[in-house]
Amino acid sequence: xxxxxxIVAEDDKYYANLFKIKLLKGGYxxxxxxxxxxxxxxxxxxxxxLLLLDLVMPIKDGFxxxxxxxxxxxxxxxxxxxxxxxxxxxxxxxxxKMGVLGYFVKSDISLVEMMEKIKNIFKHL
Amino acid sequence: MSKMRISTFTKFFISAAxxxxxxxxxxxxxxxxxxxNSFMTHTxxxxxxxxxxxxxxxxxxxxxxxxxxQTKATFTKFYEHIKNPDIIRIKVWDxxxxxxxxxxxxxxxxxxxxxxxxxxSLQGNIVTKDATPQKSKAVYEEVYWEAxxxxxxxxxxxxxxxxxxxxxxxxxxxxxxxLAQIGVVQIISTTVFVLAAFILFYVLFKLIINKxxxxxxxxxxxxxxxxxxxxxxxxxxxxxxxLGFAFNTMASRLQEYYLHLEEKVIxxxxxxxxxxxxxxxxxxxxxxxxxxADIKGNVISSNIAIQKFVGYSKEELKxxxxxxxxxxxxxxxKIMEILQKTNKIVGQQVRLxxxxxxxxxxxxxxxxxxxxxxxxxxxxxxxxxxQKMAERELAKHAVELEKTKIAVLNLLEDLKVAKLEVENAKxxxxxxxENIGEGLVVTDLNGKITLINKAAALMLGWEVKDLLxxxxxxxxxxxxxxxxxxxxxxxxxxxVINSYKASSCSIVKANYFVRKDQTTFPVALIAAPILLNHxxxxxxxxxxxxxxxxxxxxxxxxxxxxxAHQLRTPLGSMRWSFxxxxxxxxxxxxxxxxxxxxxxxxSNQGMISLVNDLLDVSRIEQGRISNNPKPTNISDVVKSVxxxxxxxxxxxxxxxxxxxxxxxxxxxxxxxxxxxxAISNLVSNAIKYxxxxxxxxxxxxxxxxxxxxxxxxxxxxxxxxEQHRLFTKFxxxxxxxxxxxxxxxLGLFVVKFYVESWGGKVWVKxxxxxxxxxxxxxxxxxxKPNNLK
Numbered sequence: 001x002x003x004x005x006x007i008v009a010e011d012d013k014y015y016a017n018l019f020k021i022k023l024l025k026g027g028y029x030x031x032x033x034x035x036x037x038x039x040x041x042x043x044x045x046x047x048x049x050l051l052l053l054d055l056v057m058p059i060k061d062g063f064x065x066x067x068x069x070x071x072x073x074x075x076x077x078x079x080x081x082x083x084x085x086x087x088x089x090x091x092x093x094x095x096x097k098m099g100v101l102g103y104f105v106k107s108d109i110s111l112v113e114m115m116e117k118i119k120n121i122f123k124h125l
Numbered sequence: 126m127s128k129m130r131i132s133t134f135t136k137f138f139i140s141a142a143x144x145x146x147x148x149x150x151x152x153x154x155x156x157x158x159x160x161x162n163s164f165m166t167h168t169x170x171x172x173x174x175x176x177x178x179x180x181x182x183x184x185x186x187x188x189x190x191x192x193x194x195q196t197k198a199t200f201t202k203f204y205e206h207i208k209n210p211d212i213i214r215i216k217v218w219d220x221x222x223x224x225x226x227x228x229x230x231x232x233x234x235x236x237x238x239x240x241x242x243x244x245x246s247l248q249g250n251i252v253t254k255d256a257t258p259q260k261s262k263a264v265y266e267e268v269y270w271e272a273x274x275x276x277x278x279x280x281x282x283x284x285x286x287x288x289x290x291x292x293x294x295x296x297x298x299x300x301x302x303x304l305a306q307i308g309v310v311q312i313i314s315t316t317v318f319v320l321a322a323f324i325l326f327y328v329l330f331k332l333i334i335n336k337x338x339x340x341x342x343x344x345x346x347x348x349x350x351x352x353x354x355x356x357x358x359x360x361x362x363x364x365x366x367x368l369g370f371a372f373n374t375m376a377s378r379l380q381e382y383y384l385h386l387e388e389k390v391i392x393x394x395x396x397x398x399x400x401x402x403x404x405x406x407x408x409x410x411x412x413x414x415x416x417x418a419d420i421k422g423n424v425i426s427s428n429i430a431i432q433k434f435v436g437y438s439k440e441e442l443k444x445x446x447x448x449x450x451x452x453x454x455x456x457x458x459k460i461m462e463i464l465q466k467t468n469k470i471v472g473q474q475v476r477l478x479x480x481x482x483x484x485x486x487x488x489x490x491x492x493x494x495x496x497x498x499x500x501x502x503x504x505x506x507x508x509x510x511x512q513k514m515a516e517r518e519l520a521k522h523a524v525e526l527e528k529t530k531i532a533v534l535n536l537l538e539d540l541k542v543a544k545l546e547v548e549n550a551k552x553x554x555x556x557x558x559e560n561i562g563e564g565l566v567v568t569d570l571n572g573k574i575t576l577i578n579k580a581a582a583l584m585l586g587w588e589v590k591d592l593l594x595x596x597x598x599x600x601x602x603x604x605x606x607x608x609x610x611x612x613x614x615x616x617x618x619x620x621v622i623n624s625y626k627a628s629s630c631s632i633v634k635a636n637y638f639v640r641k642d643q644t645t646f647p648v649a650l651i652a653a654p655i656l657l658n659h660x661x662x663x664x665x666x667x668x669x670x671x672x673x674x675x676x677x678x679x680x681x682x683x684x685x686x687x688x689a690h691q692l693r694t695p696l697g698s699m700r701w702s703f704x705x706x707x708x709x710x711x712x713x714x715x716x717x718x719x720x721x722x723x724x725x726x727x728s729n730q731g732m733i734s735l736v737n738d739l740l741d742v743s744r745i746e747q748g749r750i751s752n753n754p755k756p757t758n759i760s761d762v763v764k765s766v767x768x769x770x771x772x773x774x775x776x777x778x779x780x781x782x783x784x785x786x787x788x789x790x791x792x793x794x795x796x797x798x799x800x801x802x803a804i805s806n807l808v809s810n811a812i813k814y815x816x817x818x819x820x821x822x823x824x825x826x827x828x829x830x831x832x833x834x835x836x837x838x839x840x841x842x843x844x845x846x847e848q849h850r851l852f853t854k855f856x857x858x859x860x861x862x863x864x865x866x867x868x869x870x871l872g873l874f875v876v877k878f879y880v881e882s883w884g885g886k887v888w889v890k891x892x893x894x895x896x897x898x899x900x901x902x903x904x905x906x907x908x909k910p911n912n913l914k
Contacts, residue, residue, distance in 0.1 A: 014698045018705065042138070056690060085693035088686045089751050089798065091722065107697030107733045110772060111704045 004122055005029045007048040009039035010083075011057045015106070016097065020053065036060025040068055043075060050121065051094050053100075054089065055084035067100045079121060083114070137324075137330060145322045156311060165253055165273070168295075172275045175252040176291055179206050180279050188281045190289065200226040207293075213272065214294040225289070246276035246290045256294060268304070272296050337365045341372060353380045366635050404549070414487070414506040419499060422447035422457070433510055434487065436480035451819040452476040452484050460491065464502070468493045474509070486513040494627050527900040564648075565667045567655065568618050575663065584670050586641035602639040611636060617652035618664035638668070647671045678747065685743055692736045699729050731867025739869035741802070742854065745878050754912045756792040757800060759825055759832060760785065766805045767823070770812060779815045781808070784824040790832050793837060795883055795910045803879045806872035807902050811838035813868065814861060814900075830908055831885070837901040851889055852877040876904070883910035 006028045010016045016032045023030040031046065033039045037059040043051060051069075055062035062082060069075045074125075080100045084091070087105040095103050102117055183203050190196050200217050217226040222238025237243065242252045254274045274294050278287035340357055347355035356376060357369040408415060414431030418424045424442045432439055435450050448454045456475060463470055473489045491504040558565055564581030568574055574597050582589045585601055592600060597618065603611040614623060637645040650668040650868045654661045703726040705711065707719060714722070744750055769783050774781050793800075811821040819839035826833055843851065847858045855870040873887075884907045891900040 012694060012698070015694075015701075018698065018701050019468065021710065022701075022705070047810070085690045085697055086686060087689065087693070088682070090682075091686070093751075093753070094799075105691040105693065105697075107700060111701050112708070113772065 003027065003029045004050065005031075005046060005048040006050045006052060006118070007031045007033060007042050007046060009033050009036065009057060009062070010052070010054045011035055012054075015054075018111075022111055022115065023118075026118070028118075030056065032055040034058075036049050036062065036065040036088065043069070043078065044072075049079065050118065051078060051080045053082050053084075053087050055082060055095075063094065063098075066079055066095065066100070070098055081121075083109075134330060134335065138326065141326045142319075142323070145319050149319055152318070153315060154479065165255070168273055169251055169253045169275060172295065173277050174762055175207060176275075176277045176293065177279075179203055180291070184281060189662050190225055193225075196225055204228055211296040212293055213296065216292040216294075218290045218292070220247065220287075220289060242274065242276045243290055243292070246278050248286055249278050249287055251278070252276040303372065333363075334365065337361065337369070338448050341365070341369055344369075344372065348376060353383060396407050409700055414508075415505075416442075416504050416506075418447055418504070420461075420502060420504050421491075425501070431506060434479075434485065434506065435477060436483075441480070450477050450479075452478045462490070464493050474513075475506075477854065484508045562669075564666075564670075566597060566666045566668075567663055568597050568666070569663045570622065571663070572598055572616075572618060574600075581668070584640075584646070584668075585638060586644075604637040604639060604645060606637075608637075617650055618668055621652045621654050621664050622661055647675050649674075656888055681747065685740060689736055691739050696729055696733050696736065700726070700733065703729065727867060730871075735869045738869040738875070741875050742871050745875065748883075751796075752799070752912060754794045754910075755797065757795055757797040758792050759800070759834070762801050763799055763804060763823055763825065763834075766801060766808050769805065770808050773809070774812050774821070777812050777815060778818050780820045781812075782820060782822045784822055786826050788827065790825060790827045791908060793832065793906060793908065793910055794912065795906075799879045803876045803904070804836075806876050807836045807904070810868075810872060811836050811840075811902075814838065814840040814864060816840055828905070831905045832908065834904045834906070835901050836904075837899055839899045841900075842898045843889065843900055845891075848889055852887065880904055880906065883907065883912075885910065 006023055008016065008019045008023070008030060010019060010032060011034050016034070020030055020032055031042055031048070033042050035058045039051070039053070039057075040060070042048075043107050053062045053065060057065075059069075062084065063083050066080065069078055069080070081102045082095045082100050082105070083106050085106050087108070102122060104114065104117070137425045180203065183199055183206070188195070188199065200215075204215055214230050215226075216224050216232070218237075219225050221236065222240070222243065223236045224232050224234065227233050242254050246252045253276075255731035256274045257270045272294060273296075274292055277291050277293070279289050279291055280286075344355050344357045353376065354595075356373050409428050411428055411430055414428065416424060416427040416431050424447065427439060427442050432442060435442070437445065437450075439518060448457045451457045453476070460470060460475070469492050471490045473491075475483050475487050475489045477487055479485060486509045488507040488509045489504060490506075491502055493500065493502050495501070558576075558578050561578065562580055564584050565576070565578040566574060566581050574592050575594055577589055577592050577780045579589060581594060587600070598612065598616055603616060605611055614621060636648055636650060638648050639645050645671070648668040649671045650666060652664055652666045655665055657664040672719060703722055706722055707726065727814070763783060767783060770781065785796075808821065808823070815821065815838045821839075822835075822837045824835050824837075841860050841864075843858055843860075847856075850856045852873045853859070856874075857868055857870040861868055877887050881900050885901065885905050887904050889900060889902050892898040
């Protein structure tokens with residue numbers, strides 16, 4: 001089985017680093033991007049299997065990225081998991097409406113759990 | 126002005142005379158004209174013939190006007206021949222209208238071709254013209270009465286057309302004697318004619334008109350004197366005859382009527398006699414007393430009623446004085462005094478004394494009048510004894526009534542005061558309604574606006590007068606959060622009417638009113654029914670513009686959101702770092718370091734929970750919990766919670782058991798996220814405050830109208846005195862504080878809030894017998910949870 005390709009859109013360097021270590025260890029090919037704009041460019045170029053999307057980001061925030069993805073015929077079916085420290089109900093609902101596979105508050109989920117979720121997503125394929 | 130009495134005869138004769146005189150005048154004038162005319166003709170003939178004869182004698186066959194010498198000689202001779210005193214002037218004209226000879230030398234050589242008679246004469250006729258000059262214009266002194274011009278054409282050389290015209294101007298006056306004769310004849314004939322005519326008229330008039338008229342006058346005079354049988358002898362059938370006939374007819378009719386009238390008079394006399402006898406009956410039997418007395422009080426006549434009333438017979442009455450029948454004789458004196466002045470008294474109450482001494486009441490009317498030179502008094506009297514008695518009774522009652530009336534009046538006065546107070550209160554209420562800052566709209570059952578205050582109109586951008594009487598829904602549109610129109614039964618006033626309960630009121634939040642200019646603003650609105658005798662008669666809606674509140678809400682929400690984000694970011698990254706360290710991702714760590722890191726990890730987790738709980742609580746307190754109810758399976762929610770908690774449970778070495786009954790529980794209509802959070806908090810507590818190797822039993826079942834969930838742990842009991850405070854904010858039990866577990870004291874507060882918002886309840890059961898008896902938290906949810914917005 002090929003390695004799954006995951007793009008992580010995360011502007012916080014500390015988190016980015018943790019993602020990178022953990023995902024590489026988990027056996028995924030990983031690309032970290034620091035803002036919404038580059039996330040969109042990367043997604044269009046690399047066609048990843050999964051996008052882990054932060055919401056609060058410079059240039060374009062996570063919701064804008066989601067909006068553009070859903071408007072793009074080639075990318076509207078891209079799997080997206082939102083990982084953000086925003087956890088208001090309104091945000092969760094808004095993201096769910098835009099068809100994300102999961103919405104997790106970073107501080108409320110353990111890395112183990114997160115890895116488990118990612119694994120589950122690919123397992124179901 | 127008195128009318129002149131002119132007889133028909135005179136009138137007739139005056140007109141006849143006028144006609145006769147007029148005719149006589151005409152006759153005279155005609156006669157004169159005939160005479161004059163015959164003179165003219167005579168002159169024309171004699172003068173014309175004279176001239177023609179002389180001309181023929183004097184002129185040779187080849188005569189012409191070409192030689193003036195010859196012409197002058199010839200006509201001078203001609204003039205000498207015919208010359209006489211009556212000829213005033215002679216003129217000889219050639220065919221060009223020029224005078225070639227005249228005895229008046231001044232006009233020789235002049236041309237008068239325009240002369241009408243000359244022109245006519247040139248045609249070959251002898252023409253005459255009356256030429257009597259007017260006195261003022263007289264040219265020739267010789268003219269003394271009447272003159273005439275005769276134009277005679279002259280012909281030479283056997284030519285057919287005349288070669289010239291001779292005009293003779295001569296006096297034609299008649300002899301005075303002839304004139305006088307004519308005058309006498311005229312006067313005599315006229316007089317004879319007039320006289321004859323008069324006589325004729327007179328005779329005819331007398332015969333035809335006067336005689337029969339006299340007959341008619343005679344008959345009329347006879348008729349006048351009462352001879353109704355007088356008639357006219359009619360001899361002719363002309364107008365006068367017809368007049369006589371009409372007179373006769375009229376006379377016959379009158380005679381007939383007169384006879385008829387006499388019969389009638391006889392009949393009427395009989396009727397009157399009969400009527401009189403009726404009047405006697407009427408008088409005697411009238412139910413009212415009627416009497417006649419003289420001025421001194423002596424009774425002349427009395428009817429039966431009056432006799433019965435006073436108890437005297439007719440004869441007895443005639444022998445007493447009326448003053449004796451009065452209870453107090455002075456009363457009669459007073460009545461008589463008034464009567465002297467007024468001649469008439471109507472409806473005077475009197476008290477009379479009967480023959481038997483009994484006193485009776487009467488209503489007296491008297492009239493004084495003169496008859497046969499005596500002063501008489503006619504009186505009628507009505508027995509009102511019974512009425513007076515009743516009146517006296519009534520008077521007694523009236524006193525009592527008066528007292529009651531005063532009492533009622535006092536009551537009315539009190540009512541008036543009360544009414545005034547109510548009115549004042551209403552004025553105050555009106556002022557309050559008018560001036561409150563909240564918008565207030567009152568609608569009737571049809572949704573028509575019956576009252577709207579200034580604030581409401583101002584908020585809506587209308588004038589009060591533009592809205593009164595209009596249907597609220599039609600003028601003021603309402604939108605929901607999504608911008609969709611709220612209409613019909615969804616309008617607050619309709620909700621209130623349709624779901625009327627005595628105390629119901631509907632609070633509608635987060636709706637938007639549309640202003641007149643189509644802008645919108647958010648409102649907090651309360652609608653309540655207006656009840657009158659337990660019936661809804663209208664709806665009052667009170668609303669407030671909450672634009673500012675919304676703004677503040679949004680700002681608060683944003684602040685919380687960002688604050689939470691900023692707090693979570695470092696806490697989250699630390700968490701993951703600790704997890705990786707503990708997990709050995711960076712190599713295995715020495716045991717004591719690992720233990721220390723675990724402690725720090727726990728504290729970090731506590732901080733994260735605190736942030737989450739604070740966020741929840743502040744949202745709850747602000748009432749900003751969004752609610753999205755959907756059919757929710759409790760079993761699924763519980764299982765997902767257990768999944769989430771598994772890691773914590775493992776860490777604590779606690780086992781979680783889900784005890785499910787075979788019977789499936791129905792789905793509940795509520796927000797699954799909220800239920801998940803409530804159960805999650807309970808399970809989390811059950812793990813946290815458990816003993817090592819303890820267990821958590823989760824159980825749920827359907828009851829009659831609800832679903833009951835219980836979560837039991839095997840931890841320490843909760844002291845009874847703390848149990849009732851468990852669900853308050855930031856409360857932590859003494860043992861909980863002492864335990865290692867990190868807690869905020871907010872979890873159960875959140876649970877209670879959600880459960881109660883669905884209309885359910887939450888409680889705790891913890892035996893206080895000793896430690897480790899375990900604690901059970903119960904949650905009971907109704908099958909149809911409330912879902913208030």
